[in-house]
């Protein structure tokens with residue numbers, strides 16, 4: 800399962816496939832990370848500095864965190880893509896096609912001027928989250944998505 804949680808200029812990534820339940824997140828920030836609650840992550844419950852430090856201690860990479868750098872990511876269902884915007888300007892996208900086999904993620908691209916900001920990861924996670932909510936299989940034919948999914 801892949802989920803994005805956004806607060807102010809921060810995005811938290813959650814990849815349940817990597818979670819080994821060392822529970823460092825729960826002990827580090829119990830108000831934010833609570834496996835008994837849905838959604839289990841609530842970023843409003845503690846200071847960002849403590850949340851950031853806790854996520855950095857996740858031993859498996861199931862949790863990761865990034866600044867948004869003022870870049871907004873939106874999921875556009877009708878266009879079968881997620882898009883990154885700097886103000887009104889489109890600076891990246893992740894495209895997929897709905898097929899009988901599942902959602903084929905076939906293209907992810909970010910303007911090189913915006914490299915190193917984890918925008919591609921946010922774009923792919925936005926599509927993965929929607930596919931999983933619709934219980935669709937994912938076919939990562941784009942090399943970046945394939946790497947992210949470890950396939």
Ligand code: SF4
Nearest residue numbers: 818820821822824857
């Ligand atoms: S610290 Fe990481 S691996 Fe451990 S329970 Fe939390 S998310 Fe899972």
